[in-house]
Amino acid sequence: MVFADLFFLYFFLPVCLVCYFATKKLKYRNFILVLFSLIFYAWGEPWWIVLLLLSSMVNWLLGMAIEPRREKRSGKFLLATALIYNIGILGLFKYSGFIAQNINAFAGTHLREDGFGLLIVEKLNSVTGLNLKTAALPIGISFYTFQILSYIIDVYWGKVKSQRSFGKFLMYVSLFPQLVAGPIVRYADIEAEIEDRKTKLVDLSEGFSRLILGVSKKVIIANNLSSIVTTMFGDKDNGYAGLSSVSTVGTWYGIIVIALWYYFDFSGYSDIAIGIGRMFGFHFNENFNYPYVSKNITEFWQRWHISLGSFFRDYLLYVPIFGKRRKYGGLFLVWFCTGLWHGASWNFILWGLYYGLFIVLELKIGRKRMKKLPSVLAHIYVTIVVAVGYGIFYFEDLPSLGRFFKNLVGVGGNAFADAVTGTSVFNNLFLLLAALIFSTPIVKKIRSLGDKSVGACITMNTLGIVLNIAMLLVSSLMLLSNTNNPFLYLRF
């Protein structure tokens, strides 16, 4: 199931909330959360839920086994087992097809490129005669695997206690607000809330507001921006056909729209997750912190998909496998993995390394000197790097990516400017302006005006409530036609 969907918003969520708040005891509330989370997951993946349960069970046991043996060799062995299991599962399901593709390409072999998941399902179907859904990649596998990894490593490092109750551990892994689209919530962050939590009035209120903000970001802004992008470039399904005619100006316009679209899509989903989590009394960390106000790429990654960046930084960057050169080796590994995490395709790896390059560059230049850059130039620098980066992210096959770069610098043989670009800007002028404005912390500033006096508080909050209702209704209307409601997380 996805969040940006009428069935979720007006059926699943209300029923879940009613059941949750109808019970008082935390035990029952936890049970209801787990139950609904499993239904939520099984809705899209009726079969891969087995894998989710298996992973939870294995890691729950491993966690308990590791804790008392932290100092011993057997602990190390168990940790290694856990890492191999989790990374192995992720590799098998997410990357086996990609690996087979590359082996085929380089060695000329004819391995099947469908990936491990599809093979299993086909096998099962032929053996049992059932008709299981043949989705190659269990949705959300990257998110929950990373959550489990953070738990296991933290247990090993002694940062958290192992969870004795399987129900609570399953709740942590399967919690539906963050299950399929993140953020990657660390066990340490919500350990206390798993054990004991309360939904306060302010949680419920902020939760609702955040949910609606997220839905609006996704449905009103991101979805409509995405259709601009397909008007300019086409999409994966038609082989990015627009590349054959889009002008240089149009290409630049297109990638800036892509950058805005991704921000509103990803951060909208995070907002929904944070909002719903809050209704249940969980306080997830922020995942996006206005990345487009950054003045350098290092800062950008401290503001963009924070839970992923910090995961890699904390668990991967300092892994001492590169010896003396570990600073750069580690950085390379982190950015390679960051790219690869976003999808099993070369363009994503390229995208990750592209950022790694700029991070190293900024490291070389030094923070102080970077700060000396006039702020206008700094913003232009970040905008260009990020926008071009999302070009790499968008065009998933290398020939299209090549054409994109040619168009970007104007050597692709297409015109410098085209009428479609101008028309598209005018057709979507207010949408684009809104996207630009709302990608800065302006709303946060306006909201804080409400702290000045009681009068201001009443005015701002009343406005907030009216806007909440309006935005929810407008989003709901726009969700009716799901012709352009892409779910970007399928490849993660």
Place this chain on the structure above:
Amino acid sequence: MENKENMENAENVKDTAAEKTEETADAITAETTDDNNNKENNNTDNTDSGDNVKRNSETKKVVTIEMPRQKGIKMEEGMVVGVNVVSEERDKKTINLQLDAKKVKKAKNKQLREEKKRSRKRAVKEIGRKFGDRIREGVKDEAPKTTDKDMDIRACRLEMNFINVIAMILVFAVVAVMLIVIKRADGKSKFENRELADFPEISVSQWLSGNFTDGVTKWYTDTIPYRDDMLSLSSRLTKFFGLHIGKEDDKVILDGNRGDIEKQTLSGTVTTQKVEIFTGTPPVGTDETDESLPGTSGETSGTQQSASETTSQTQSTPQQTTLPVNNDNTTLSNGIMIVGSGKSVRALECYGGSFSYGKSYAEFVNKYKKELGQYVNVYSMNIPTAFAYYCPDKYKDDYGDTLDNINNIRSYLDGVADVDVYSVLKKHTDEYIYSRTDHHWQPLGAYYAAQEFAKVSQVPFDELSTYEKVVEDDFVGTLYGFSGHNSELADNPDTFTYYKPHNNNDLEVYYYSPDFTDKSVRSTLFFKAYEKINLYSTFLGTDQQIAEIKTQCDNGRTLVIFKDSFGNALVPFLTGSYSKIYVVDLRYFTPNAIEFCQNVGATDVLFATCMFTCTSSKANYIENLRVQNKTK
């Protein structure tokens, strides 16, 4: 009255609070977490257990600072939904004491919680009335003059939070209940030319395959009550996204994908073959056919190979080609351009075609000519869509050029006669030859095309004046749905004018299922369209069936038309030109096409497809029909 109530409440609350003075501090530490502190706390450093400690200490600080300033009964932010914790006036000392006491009492937590629960139950009863009073109070004196402004803002925020929660619950509940209670839309969508989703069957295998859950989600959105009105409202909203200014002709809205575009790269002039049209009767003789058969079968083994070569581009084998076999009206790969406004508004399906598919199309058609032999005339009619003529000039460079693509096809035709519809229609662009809201042409456009075809194939042709004109108003075609329900189109419908031949009643029309069995009873060329959107299907009803038409014409010639939906409109205008006409849809036909032509004794074979078919992967249909299901 209100005040009295208020007082009462206050007392009750006081009592409640007094009862649990001992554990309030505990409750506060647990629950008065300053919201803003947490929210801003999005640092991503290694979170160790220190984080929790920090949070606790912060909270304590808040408590110690703020509590003494409280005057009268205030509510804490630490209001638990369904359960509330109330604090009362007390001084700093007590708090500190209690905080110390709390440490000692950690062991007794469980007992305390139970105690708390009892007192909560009492407090719960008050909550509703109390909130009401607070709100009324707030309205009465906007800024109560207390010493601490912050506390008032806090209280205010709390009230507003309460209102927000109530408002949100109401909205969600009302919409959720309405979506369950109100009768859902069902049957056919008025504007999208398709059946709305049905509630899926429930079964284990359906569930395992994901069809059930997918189906429910789809059904839920697809059958929203008042769906068509809601969609139209939704599209009106998107108008606010942009600025629509300029002259009528400059008003252009773009929507959807941009297709592939290839510009003319051929040598300047296209030399088309002069094709001899055979109008006599072919020499009949078993020798002849016997002689041709081994030739063809030998050839086919070779051509089958090439067929798999060509289709390998689309990564499927000819027999199994999984091209979009569904009604092509429901999917649209290219964008929509809406030009102009008011009565002259026109939706165009942006054109983008591929030269390589065009080449394949020509080669596929050539093979028909080769296999059918010299006594069967094969024609290719590439029908432009409205985009070719009505796209504003300044966008021409951004989309595919119809003429370029037609010329490309022509340059590859071999032995096949080309029917130049493009130039014919170009002369009539100020007439009503294309619908403004539908992706098809108007019957008048088909008339000019048929006229040209009759000229090329050297058959008699009935002038338009001999036809009976039928006018249907309020035609809002498929492009309305494709355009995301652009209201301008719905407000300015088309007029659909079609022409019945004078000898309509004498025509013997039969329909067959796509495998050329199940002959129907004698039928008619024209059908009453049930929905306005389907007016175009006035001709021949559905696309799937094979039509057989025996006319009064006695030239003995038999025409087989392989067509997409554009071809349907041609048929009535050819009823005076051929003795017998078979109409076959490329997308649904299952027998072998060559054998079919031979069996029905075709003298003329016409491929009449719009540009979207002959310059896209859909051209592969033609090849599939030729190689599929051979019986010999």
